Every structure is written in C-alpha cells, then in structure tokens.
Amino acid sequence: MPGTYTVSITVSDGPCTGTASQTVLVPEATALAMGPAVVPNVFSPNGDGVNDCFAPVGLEDFADCYSLVVFDRWGVAVFHSGSPNACWKGVNDAGDALPDGVYYYLLTLGDVEYPGAVEVLR
Numbered sequence: 001m002p003g004t005y006t007v008s009i010t011v012s013d014g015p016c017t018g019t020a021s022q023t024v025l026v027p028e029a030t031a032l033a034m035g036p037a038v039v040p041n042v043f044s045p046n047g048d049g050v051n052d053c054f055a056p057v058g059l060e061d062f063a064d065c066y067s068l069v070v071f072d073r074w075g076v077a078v079f080h081s082g083s084p085n086a087c088w089k090g091v092n093d094a095g096d097a098l099p100d101g102v103y104y105y106l107l108t109l110g111d112v113e114y115p116g117a118v119e120v121l122r
Contacts, residue, residue, distance in 0.1 A: 002026050002112065039107065042119040045090035045097070054118050055087035056107055065110040070103050070118070078103065090120045097122075 008021040037058040043051045059066060063084055070079040070088050078098060079088040090098055100120050107114040 039114075039116060040118065041116070042121055043090070044121050046122045053087035053089050055081075056084065059084040059109065062109045065108075067108040068105060070105045072098070072103060073101065090122075 003026060005024050005026065006021055007024055008019060010017065010019045037056055039056045040051075040054060043054045045052045045054075054070070056068065066082060066084045068079070068081045068086075068088075069077050072078050078092050081088070092098055098120060100122055102117050102119050104115065104117050107116065
C-alpha cells in the first residue's frame with residue numbers, strides 16, 4: 001500500500017543489542033506496479049479490433065471495491081464503471097466518438113486512489 005513507513009531491525013548478541021530504523025516512502029504508482037495490474041496509457045478506438053478499449057487489466061479480484069472514472073480535459077466525467085470487466089471505448093454517454101487527446105482517469109481500489117492519464121489515438 002502507498003504511504004510512509006518506518007522499518008526497524010533489532011539485533012541481539014548476548015548482552016549487546018542494536019536497533020536501526022529507516023523511513024521508506026512507497027509512492028502510489030509503485031504500489032500499483034507491484035501487483036499484476038497493467039494500466040495502458042494509450043489506446044486506439046478505431047474499430048480495427050486491436051486496442052479498441054481502455055481498461056486496467058488484472059484487477060478482477062477487486063470487483064467489490066473497484067471504480068474507474070475517465071475525465072476530459074475540462075474535468076467532465078465521460079465514463080464511469082464499477083466493474084473491472086467494463087472498458088471505455090472512447091465515446092461519451094451519447095455514444096459519440098470523443099476527439100483524440102489525453103484524458104485523465106481516477107482508478108479507485110477500496111480506499112486507495114490511482115490517478116493517471118490515457119491518450120486516445122484513432
């Protein structure tokens with residue numbers, strides 16, 4: 001899990017004892033990368049059957065606490081899913097294709113949020 005942790009070790013050798021501590025920062029991106037999940041940073045929803053859909057892969061175990069919201073550059077939500085099996089096809093709620101560009105997402109797994117960006121490239 002991301003956060004700041006203090007790691008300590010104590011060594012004893014007869015009457016002598018020593019302790020050493022170190023503070024370690026685990027950033028959010030590292031925490032996600034350590035698991036089996038893969039989050040693409042570009043996809044091409046052009047109907048050719050290859051990379052037509054955006055979704056994190058490998059998060060099926062988080063079905064009970066999963067949320068993915070994709071935003072346009074103005075901060076308007078253009079996609080929302082509560083299922084790791086759903087994917088965004090680069091369209092708005094009306095089904096209209098959105099223009100090429102960078103879109104931002106917020107992936108939530110329980111209490112942990114992973115912000116990121118994905119590019120639509122048709």
